[in-house]
Amino acid sequence: MADPTRFFPMEWPILILLITQILLPAFFLLWLWLPSPADRLGWLTRVVYGAAYFAFVTVIGRWDFLGTALTFLLPVAFVAATGLSYLRVRRRRWNASSSVLRTHGFTAAMAVFFLALTARALSGYGYQETAVDLAFPFGAGTYYVGQGGGTASINHHHGSQSQRFALDIVALNGFGMRAAGLMPENLSDYAIYDREVKSPCNGIAISTHDGIDDNRISETNTEAPAGNHVILACGTARILLAHFRKGSIVVADGAIVTKGETLGRVGNSGNSSEPHLHMHAYLGGTRDYNEGQGVPMTFDGRFLVRGSTVTVP
Template sequence: MQLSLLILLTTQVVLPAFFLLWLWLPRPRDRLGWAMRVLYGACYFAFIAVIGRWDFLSSALAIVLPIVFVALAAVSYMPVRDRPWNSAASAIRTHGFTAAMAIFFLALAARALSGYGYQDTAVDLAFPFAAGTYYVGQGGSATSINYHHTDQSQRYALDIVALNGFGARAKGLMPKDLADYVIYGHEVTSPCTGVAISTHDGVDDNRISQTNTGEPAGNHIILACGTARILLAHLRKGSIAVSGGELVEQGEPLGRVGNSGNSSEPHLHMHAYLGGTLDYSTGQGLPMTFDGRFLVRGSTVTLP
């Protein structure tokens, strides 16, 4: 099993199950012990709700699991409500580690939440897909929710996948067939009216978990939308429907999502930048908004 998948299952399945079970077993000796378990669990659920990749399992779990935790925490108070507030000789010695870990995860959640805003002037665009439900796997202005943020030109880049009726991005956790990924083959539409200043085609799709670092963007299109440049990357070979220098209208079909370039599974990579012109790896990254909405990891967009 891949390390990233093992980490995901540990952080989003095993540890949530532990915190739910820990509310009950072993039963807390006093109400302070119960309160510290609730605090620790609440901080962890806050952290994982913000940074988790819930599209691997179901995007609904990001909401359902915290609700279940709150409900079970309330019920778990009943067996300890008549116990003393604190029966430990030293509350700090007994509960200090739990309190420290709660603060640790709360700080991580706060750091991730700092990526929900931006300071630079944003370019407002149309969402580059038609009907469906879409999920942002990477996005925001903090590295904990957007690993692109360390790159100057990609500071506000988005990685977008599509969701099925269960809120998952694919049939299974890591299927080998590209067609099992909901986003694969989806039509990409122009997010603006502008000029396709550069297109590149002819790069084969990668097998799942393999990447092509020699051609990072794979099959891609660069649009000039006013002063901003927009890169749409990892498109399917042979699907690009416009030529370099061609005027495109907002909503016009441009190509289809593939898995070409530095991409381990099908998704659309999108980022905006100033300067750099045809070199998408240079320039100053720009925030993107869609109908005024700044998308971050975990954001969903549903289009009728």
């Protein structure tokens, strides 16, 4: 539920996204060609630096904004550019510099830096705790995990004890984007908006809350962070599903729910700057979703992280 965009105007995240996922990849593609490297070692350090950055941005990027196809197209373009650019330097000397460290040290250091950041993000692809296995909470469609995993690099919820393994889930349209545009103002332009949310387990609805208005895009309601929400008791675990559309929740406190039963519809209520479903599991708490110990969730045995896509037939 925590939304870092509340600290900045919405233009800043979009600007950062365009720089990191469009402009910098374009720079690394162009840099293989211009200026032409003096030797093969110079070419190689550029390739390693570029590859390290592409690995980093592929793992931590939010590709649902620009289209998930770029996750594959950009690395393929980099590999093709690498092969073609080598044809220009293959007959050049291995090293034309009198000081390798002075000439190539910074580039090599930056490559190591981005490889370290990538390794840190990838460490969130696993978990050591016992996971709660659930059913995916949506029907037919393709869905994307915007926040998820076991490290803050890929999941901004991870710093919260109860939300350590929380997920933010959006839907993808036919272009592999979460919305019709980068930041459209109409809620209905977001593919996830008004989708039915289904119970991920057999259990009891121990707490429900409805009646909170949807936010306008980029605005949030920090006084009621979960907005309209449902808390399910699924065995020993508690599952919070948050940010429902006002008036859409169809289960009452104390209701017995079955896996796949409709709970409500996705909205933009609470501490949410755009439509999505927030979901986390915790142990030791009851109706207070900020208490308890967050635990991993798996869906048919799959642990979802930022960038994961789920297709439901």
